[in-house]
Amino acid sequence: MPEANLIDELSWRGLIHQQTDEAGLAKLLASGPQTVYIGFDPTADSLHVGGLMQLMMLRRFQKAGHRPIALVGGATGMIGDPSGKSEERNLLSAEQLQANVDGVAQQMRRFLDFEGDQAALLLNNFQWMQGYSYLEFLRDVGKSFPVGAMMGKESVRSRLDSEAGLSYTEFSYMLLQAYDFVHLCKEHGCKIQAGGSDQWGNITAGIDLGRRMLGEQLFGLTAPLLTTSDGRKMGKTERGAVWLDPARTSPYAFYQYWVNVADADVMRCIAYLTEIEKAEYDELASQTESDPGRRAAQKRLAQWMTEFCHGDDGLESAMKATQIFFGGEIGDATDQQLSEIFADVPSSELERSALGGEGLWIVEALQNAGLAGSSSEARRAIKDGGVYVNNERISDMNLKLTEPDLASETVIVLRKGKRKYGLLRFPK
RNA sequence: GGGGGUUUGCCCGAGUGGUUAAAGGGGGCGGACUGUAAAUCCGCUGGCUAUGCCUACACAGGUUCGAAUCCUGUAGCCCCCA
Structure with missing residues (x-):
């Protein structure tokens, strides 16, 4: 009935x-x-x-x-x-x-x-x-x-x-x-x-x-149509629509989209798109009101949506990716994981042999990865303390990258600043 | 057609013969802080084979030991007269 x-x-x-x-x-x-x-x-x-x-x-x-x-x-x-x-x-x-x-x-x-x-x-x-x-x-x-x-x-x-x-x-x-x-x-x-x-x-x-x-x-x-508080359609990013297909929008990107929903829109998203109950909804609404910095509602929305659309595994990989993308230790990642997390990040391919012998000079590597337009700029960035290899800050201008610096099978993750990444791939 | 003015780095804007790769601001980039926000604060902001070298103040040439700064020509922009 x-x-x-x-x-x-x-x-x-x-x-x-x-x-x-x-x-x-x-x-x-x-x-x-x-x-x-x-x-x-x-x-x-x-x-x-x-x-x-x-x-x-x-x-x-x-x-x-x-x-x-x-x-x-x-x-x-x-x-x-x-x-x-x-x-x-x-x-x-x-x-x-x-x-x-x-x-x-x-x-x-x-x-x-x-x-x-x-x-x-x-x-x-x-x-x-x-x-x-x-x-x-x-x-x-x-x-x-x-x-x-x-x-x-x-x-x-x-x-x-x-x-x-x-x-x-x-x-x-x-x-x-x-x-x-x-x-x-x-x-x-x-x-x-x-x-x-x-x-x-x-x-x-x-x-x-x-x-x-x-x-x-x-x-x-x-x-009603799902629009943002300033009247635009939701579900669009600079890179295009947010899709359900994990091949088009990775669970990580999907999760990120929801985490980033504006305070003004988040409760509407929860109401329209989830099955979160009224009591919790009210609770989240008041938390957004009193402590917007915590973004409890966004996190709950992202968590709910990702789990619902991509399952437990999808949620888990999204969380791990989030942790890495925001500067967490990379640890034991795989090529597969890294390319998903850094799907939108420019990457370039270099000869594996560049890592042999002396290794690849960091100043050059930054340019190869598109993170510096000139060697002066690369040196400056290092001096300013804004360069990270696999999310670990480096300070040595003369650093040479070698095989042990690989974060996964074939990738070294370079980062300049808070979250400007560049990948270097060294296919075997 | 004649006269006057102007032209600076990504942008605006000082500088008028000698530490000027060029004040100051904006922007950008790092860092701290933070809500994966905003604001704020601090640092950086031509290039290179880099403790040095090269190129830069519209362009070309000249004066000078030395010029973005003086002179000549060319071009762009602005104003006045016809």
Whole structure:
């Protein structure tokens, strides 16, 4: 039996941005297990933070006793959702799209339970759209879409007013998503669609279509977008999006991203993205208030997220990497660990033989690693006490690096200043 | 077209014949402190085969034992007259 407090839960977490029929939805949810769907855009072969938020939403529904459907937009992804986009989107190739759908589907298995009574369903709208002929679609679906109403949608209007304009293809996107809802209702009894607040227009379009085609009353629920206090989308770094795929964003980088969330944003992240309970949430909120320097909330967020998305091992390696990156002893690292920690650090490759004989002069090494632009600069840095080999400060201007200085099989870690690193690789 | 002024290091800005690689500030870089923050404080801030050498004050040439500093020419910028 569904838990009655799902709405309360979503509500204290601030996850309810808009609902089509508050009372109706509450009544529906209380009446028995429901099916909810959220669509995911297969724009890449991995989810990022935005998608995670939606996934958590489905997870919350599932935990409350409902059945989630994660709909991967194999068909809609071919068109491109204009909502919230300022420009016409580039179309993806069919192969790329398939690879993306597979990648995203794989990741979802971690967050949703695909077994049991309320087993989650993973569907791809390409399955029902691919055979749908254009003519039939226009007769069945297009007929129910007054252009006037479509023109009124925010997503369409903003694009029409902009310079970029809007192609017919993107204009039609809404019909496809609307039809998905109808299809899922018909085939799977799905009466609720959730999504980010940018999906409001698409969701209500689906509700309208459901009323016309099926005579069904469908419901919609949107969550706020995850933005920073200064209004930018979360989950972006200078180096690009924060991905769930450890190959794209290492657990360490992932952990770091959350640790660095601004005080003003951290509680919102915890509310939106984690399953940390209200009591602890309140506790963390008051700690952030009274002792922001400790950043208890950030650390808890990072810890929770990393463990949840990358498991115990991921968390452990993130912690170790953090310790090393912030100047801790390097000890017995492996090439693998070091290249993960220093993924964004410039590295250069030198002949192994440079370490033989006399060894490699530190002044040269710093230049090789890109940490000094000239030998004068390198000497100066050493004199200033700002040079570290494998995180140990050095002071000898004439130091020569030899094999024993390797931190791992083939890498020496040089550092200038607090955390400006440069790697030297000496492949065997 | 004529007259006057100006041009300095990453940026701004002193310097007007001799410790001037060039005051001061900004920036940058180190260090201390700190919340993997901000502020603050301290040091460094042309290059090199480095206790010395080389290149630098728009560019080229000249005067001088010696010039960023004086002279001539060229270029850029600014102002005034036509």
